[in-house]
Amino acid sequence: MTKRKSPAARPSLSQRRLLEELTALAAAHEPDLRITGRPRTDTDGLVTIPISVCTGGTSHAPGGLQLKESEDFLLTLPATPMMPPQVRTPHIRFAGTPHILQGDRLCLYLDPAREWDPAAGIAPVINRLWQWLSDAAAGRFDPATALYHPVGGVLHYTPGTPTVVVREPVSHRSAMAWLTQRTTDRLDLTSTPADSNSHRTPILPTDALPLGAGSTLAELLTLIHPATAHVPQPADAPCPALLTALAASALRNPEGTAQYFVLAVRHPATPAASPFLLAGRLPPQAGDTLRRLARRATPSRLGSLPEALAHASIAWCYLSDERAEVTTRRDTLRPVRAFQDCDIHIWGCGGIGSWAAEMVARAGASHLTLCDPGRVTGGLLVRQNYTEHHIGMTKATALASHLRTIRDDIHIDIVIPPPDPALLTAADQADLIIDATVSITAGRFLDLLAQQPHRKAVLAQLATDSLTASLGILTIAAADTHTPLSTIDHAAGRHVLSSPNLEAYQALWAEPAPDDELRPTRGCSTPTFHGSAADLMATTGTLITLLGIQMRHPVSGTHLCAQPHTGTAPAHRFIPYSE
């Protein structure tokens, strides 16, 4: 009996279509593009076809990728038409070039979702390859910004692992750090233990890893220092040092615990810059093996990788690199940046104040002082920045607890509201006082502070309209003026009330009509305004942005603004105050 062969896998319809397009394209562009072999379909349904691209005429610039007269590639067509084709080299000559992944894959698409159209066929893919080769040869790739460039251009992440958060500086030297579990999904890396449950975690410096960091300890050691796993190395070689550091940490961590480590990878383009960080985890069994090893021998004498550890798998953790030296704040060019490192008072933590506080906290204010003795009730959750957890707490206390969940490093004080005498010096110390109370008493107190001789703070009042919460008013008293806010507001009111084109804003200086307010709880609540969370977040966001614009060079006056859905024109008007 002859053994029957299993039928060879065949290209799918979409793959056949792409192959036909590629054949036609090569025929039309001979010899620039050639198909150099037959397509092969593997068991995963991937079709790979060898191609050659003529690169002889490509412009080369110093530092650019050296290309031959023609370059060979392997073009892989995924089984599904919804994934982009991949291009690999049959060599690792390009390893270390930006946008080369693990030595042989070309990163044609930084963001395939936005750069690749599944319906566009093969021609754009080949054009993309050509563009990639032109850019690489001309040295147009910036290795400093190439994604994951120090570690082979790929994300090292094993599903199911926690995220490691790094905020403290990390140097190029070996160091001992500590990992502390913050939540089931988060571990914080710090230079000192945060609590008794913090685990020792070695930081291990290494040169760039153009082929990636592997998936087992043996692979990692080989990639860091080829042949480590097989040839004895001197005691001061980097790989024994890595193994020694792992063992030394494991020895001091509890039995049965996984052993984490952090690789501080030198950036090939900027070796002196802060290292790129990778966080890895060895399973508990490997941790226990390391502990036994360390007990038997002095860790520094460990010369090679024991067999028991050779195949220990490494789970790579997503590393949230939040070190200041490698991070650009997402709001860096936005007006709210003016609040960074500021000392800010927020009086009134209601519909506007509760959102304003969160906005300035997220913007990087270093110190907040909150006051609002009002109590959080369920009805307020419709539009104020509180949760079920806060019901029953005073607003200032609830808001402080909420803001502390947003920022670990923010300092928050809670004070008695004005006219408490303790606030008389507030304007001398704070950078900004925001009054969001709509309280005449608070306003009068602010007038008093405006006239303090050594006032440092910019004074601001924020409010919205009671009918829609879609109009906003921001009154500012710059630090260099002693004019009370009430005077500035009064002047703005005169202007608005006599300007027909600002009629929509006149409600801000007029008594509300009966329907302009509502009683949210029959017989148990004073009238309040109409407004949703969407209204208040949007209006507050606009007011805070306007305030941010003003903070660098404050000019006393009044901003009026309206959300787009109100149809109010003008949607913004600044009425400067002149003495």
Next chain:
Amino acid sequence: MQCRKNFDTFLKNTVNLSQAKLTLLEVRVEAIYKALKADSELGSLIRGKRPQGSWAQRTIINPVGDSEFDADFMLHFTENTEWADSPKTYIDKVYAALDRHNIYGAMPHTRKCRCVQLSYANSMHVDIVPYLQLADGREVIVNRDTNTWEQTNPAGFTAWMQEKDGIANNNLRKVIRLMKYLRNHRGSFTGTRSIILTTLLGECVEEIKKLMDPGCYSDVPTTLLTVVEDLDRWLQERPCKPSIADPSGSGVTFDHRWDQTTYSYFRARIHAHAREIREAYDEPDYDRSVRLWRKLFGDAFPGQPSAAASLTPTVAKFATPLLITTTSRTGRAG
């Protein structure tokens, strides 16, 4: 100018039926209902009551001068199969029950086409409208003149009104009141029934309009302008009387409630009002704008001091030194 505050005052002091009268109405309707429920012959057939018409839809306005104001309520009956061939019996029986009553019997009460009208000495009457849900599921009221059922869907109409008023940021009902004021107090488009006016105005209110023209229903004067101009455009495209369907979805139309002459007059008046409203709204000078609004609504439209006066204290019984207040914070929230 919009003169929004003037409209607030105008509605509150002139157009709207006062809260005192609304309360009186509620009290009286409740008393009538109790009396009919207690009637030995009719009481067992009565299942409930619900306000109807302008009272139910909150579009009721003050009557002209000393005229009576009226309100309708539906008297919900259990169907009596013995009266199935003569729907008008329900009206007759209500009339008879009032006749028997020791108080209402002595008060003027008459049978109308769809109701029994009970008049009070102090300028009001109540229309009692028998209403049933027939065995076949139809909701009906009685037409006594033709001795037939008329289909109705009060809940559907209420839902329609709520939806339209919601789209218009609760300004549609106020606009309907203003337009009824123009008809009743200013003698414009007389003959156009409230139900038709309400339907036409309400059908002009559309969600898409807010997307195309944000703020078009932001306040009373703006909603008035938007709705009347939209209605004017719609009417100008239709020289002949169009069919007006009951928006409640009852399946009936209101076509029999007006004729071509009344329609043409209404169409012409709305065309004129749209122009007048636009002129008053666009006028940038406050005093001239108020004069234009007064030209439309009459001298009852308040010519209150311009908004600039809001910053100066109102005359008080006990004079205080003039202070610059922090703000008139009353229109603000935070």
